[in-house]
Amino acid sequence: MNAIVFDHVSKHYGDVLAVDDLSLAIEPGNTVALLGPNGAGKSTSINLLLGLLKPTAGTVTVHGRSPDTAVKAGEMGAMLQNGALIPELSVRELVDLVRRLYPRPLGLDEILKLADLTELAGRRANKLSGGQSQRVRFALAIAGAPRILLLDEPTAAMDVESRLRFWAGMHDYAAGGRTVLFATHYLEEADEHSDRVVVIAKGRLAADGTAAEIKAGAGGHTVSFALGDQPVAGLDRLPGVTAVEVDAGTAVLHTTDTDATLAGLFRGTTLDVRDLKLSGADLEAAFLALTRES
Numbered sequence: 001m002n003a004i005v006f007d008h009v010s011k012h013y014g015d016v017l018a019v020d021d022l023s024l025a026i027e028p029g030n031t032v033a034l035l036g037p038n039g040a041g042k043s044t045s046i047n048l049l050l051g052l053l054k055p056t057a058g059t060v061t062v063h064g065r066s067p068d069t070a071v072k073a074g075e076m077g078a079m080l081q082n083g084a085l086i087p088e089l090s091v092r093e094l095v096d097l098v099r100r101l102y103p104r105p106l107g108l109d110e111i112l113k114l115a116d117l118t119e120l121a122g123r124r125a126n127k128l129s130g131g132q133s134q135r136v137r138f139a140l141a142i143a144g145a146p147r148i149l150l151l152d153e154p155t156a157a158m159d160v161e162s163r164l165r166f167w168a169g170m171h172d173y174a175a176g177g178r179t180v181l182f183a184t185h186y187l188e189e190a191d192e193h194s195d196r197v198v199v200i201a202k203g204r205l206a207a208d209g210t211a212a213e214i215k216a217g218a219g220g221h222t223v224s225f226a227l228g229d230q231p232v233a234g235l236d237r238l239p240g241v242t243a244v245e246v247d248a249g250t251a252v253l254h255t256t257d258t259d260a261t262l263a264g265l266f267r268g269t270t271l272d273v274r275d276l277k278l279s280g281a282d283l284e285a286a287f288l289a290l291t292r293e294s
């Protein structure tokens with residue numbers, strides 16, 4: 001059974017259509033990045049999954065049940081964009097308080113270790129930096145050992161070092177076969193820390209696959225070289241080439257298969273090829289292309 005299913009889900013806020021006929025299924029044990037620009041509908045989708053919002057149309061299910069039922073059963077943990085911490089409590093007291101609310105929580109020391117809070121356990125919540133507070137929110141999200149973990153832009157306030165440690169904790173947590181869905185605008189994070197990237201734009205699904213598939217699907221590979229005044233004829237018939245541009249003596253071949261295009265260029269033509277440059281679509285180019293299209 002799928003861990004998460006969106007079946008033709010739409011969500012309106014008055015006139016604003018935040019989620020538009022979204023269908024998506026996530027298998028248990030996957031780590032999925034929900035990638036999209038501001039206002040794409042990422043937070044709305046997470047709130048729908050938590051049962052905090054109800055769809056205007058369609059259904060959301062978690063392990064085949066309603067989000068409300070799954071939340072009550074302690075199956076989901078969430079780290080949302082903000083959430084106040086009780087200022088007078090120490091990190092240890094706060095985490096322990098929350099873990100005791102669940103039937104089968106993780107051990108206190110294990111939670112502190114996963115969230116990289118062992119050294120900060122005695123610190124009061126009102127004395128934490130923004131990034132440290134985020135780590136406490138992560139600790140609270142995993143305290144009940146949820147099978148599904150939802151993270152809404154989890155690294156927003158973190159510096160580079162904190163991000164690295166945070167992702168290490170997330171991977172350790174996910175390693176036990178748990179499902180993780182995280183929202184981000186950071187392309188590198190989606191690329192590095194997920195098995196699958198779901199791109200949404202204007203509430204609609206724009207792409208779905210591994211980061212490598214999304215890059216390949218954008219078809220942005222080019223082979224360019226100095227053509228000078230040699231003839232351009234025939235370049236568009238080379239294997240893989242989808243378009244040819246010539247500008248100021250430089251030929252740019254857009255291709256779906258760089259290897260085949262190069263083989264054709266060197267074996268199938270007598271051109272003098274100099275200043276050869278290859279470029280592949282990076283995730284950023286793919287992301288911009290996809291979110292512009294939709």
Ligand SMILES: Nc1ncnc2c1ncn2[C@@H]1O[C@H](COP(=O)(O)OP(=O)(O)OP(=O)(O)O)[C@@H](O)[C@H]1O
Pocket residue numbers: 013016017018036037038039040041042043044045185
């Ligand atoms: N409570 C609300 N009332 C009205 N419109 C809302 C509300 N919450 C969100 N929206 C609108 O719904 C759309 C989707 O917002 P959402 O917060 O889900 O996007 P997001 O992808 O999480 O954005 P961000 O990356 O900026 O956090 C936006 O156009 C937003 O302005």
